[in-house]
Amino acid sequence: MMNNSGPAVAVSGLQVIRGKRRVIPGLDLEIPAGQVVGLLGPSGSGKSTLIRCIVGVQIIEAGTVTVLGHPGGSPVLRDEVGYVTQSPSVYADLTVRDNVAYFGRAVGLRGQALRDAVDRTLAEVDLVSHADQLVQDLSGGQESRVSLAAALVGRPTLLVLDEPTVGLDPVLRRDLWDLFRHLAEQGHSLIVSSHVMDEAARCDRLVLLREGQVLADVTPDELLARTGAADADAAFLALIDAETARAGASSPSSDRSAS
Numbered sequence: 591m592m593n594n595s596g597p598a599v600a601v602s603g604l605q606v607i608r609g610k611r612r613v614i615p616g617l618d619l620e621i622p623a624g625q626v627v628g629l630l631g632p633s634g635s636g637k638s639t640l641i642r643c644i645v646g647v648q649i650i651e652a653g654t655v656t657v658l659g660h661p662g663g664s665p666v667l668r669d670e671v672g673y674v675t676q677s678p679s680v681y682a683d684l685t686v687r688d689n690v691a692y693f694g695r696a697v698g699l700r701g702q703a704l705r706d707a708v709d710r711t712l713a714e715v716d717l718v719s720h721a722d723q724l725v726q727d728l729s730g731g732q733e734s735r736v737s738l739a740a741a742l743v744g745r746p747t748l749l750v751l752d753e754p755t756v757g758l759d760p761v762l763r764r765d766l767w768d769l770f771r772h773l774a775e776q777g778h779s780l781i782v783s784s785h786v787m788d789e790a791a792r793c794d795r796l797v798l799l800r801e802g803q804v805l806a807d808v809t810p811d812e813l814l815a816r817t818g819a820a821d822a823d824a825a826f827l828a829l830i831d832a833e834t835a836r837a838g839a840s841s842p843s844s845d846r847s848a849s
């Protein structure tokens with residue numbers, strides 16, 4: 591694990607254009623190390639785009655993204671940042687075990703260390719009983735857990751997960767959140783995007799995005815206290831309503847297309 595005394599991620603003045611739209615119009619954000627940080631927001635709010643900036647696969651119009659003290663996407667970060675996209679990114683014609691071993695070898699694991707890391711990771715994502723099955727024969731939820739295992743096997747310092755619990759049943763979702771917590775306790779940093787507001791309570795910190803901007807950067811308790819809402823879902827809606835009312839009051843003729 592990389593030694594890094596600063597934040598896991600520092601974003602300053604970030605602007606991103608996708609298609610013809612400025613989908614991130616200027617974003618500042620600091621994500622502390624050693625925590626599970628939830629990236630929440632409605633569909634199209636920019637969660638995946640921000641994640642793509644953090645892992646270094648997004649062209650940036652302006653601003654900086656610093657990851658573990660290095661510019662996002664730097665070669666030095668290759669083994670230190672694990673990224674799980676929304677769509678599974680493993681080999682359909684390999685078994686579960688061979689996939690995880692392949693990604694373990696890619697980050698330099700060999701011999702017994704590789705075998706131990708594969709066994710441990712398969713157990714963590716609850717795929718031991720499917721280890722010798724081809725990925726093409728798995729269910730969607732099982733396949734997405736193979737992607738997670740592939741990102742996890744090298745124990746990256748920062749793990750970035752784009753909607754990792756989509757399509758999983760409640761028991762698996764709970765077990766995965768327990769795993770995320772366990773990794774944070776070991777000093778790993780996790781950024782987890784989610785639509786599912788009841789998962790917000792499992793995070794140390796929440797970053798709520800809307801239209802490519804940070805609507806709130808708070809702990810779950812602060813979110814509830816600030817809005818007086820009973821749960822994260824209601825709190826988020828309350829924040830959006832307040833922001834919409836504020837924007838409407840300050841600029842009645844504002845054009846939201848902002849490109």
Ligand SMILES: Nc1ncnc2c1ncn2[C@@H]1O[C@H](COP(=O)(O)OP(=O)(O)OP(=O)(O)O)[C@@H](O)[C@H]1O
Binds near residue numbers: 609636639
């Ligand atoms: N390949 C693309 N080309 C042009 N615009 C894009 C592209 N991908 C995303 N966008 C736009 O960028 C904005 C942010 O999209 P993004 O995928 O980051 O949102 P999101 O919050 O991750 O959404 P979801 O929760 O639905 O995955 C949206 O307005 C979307 O239409």
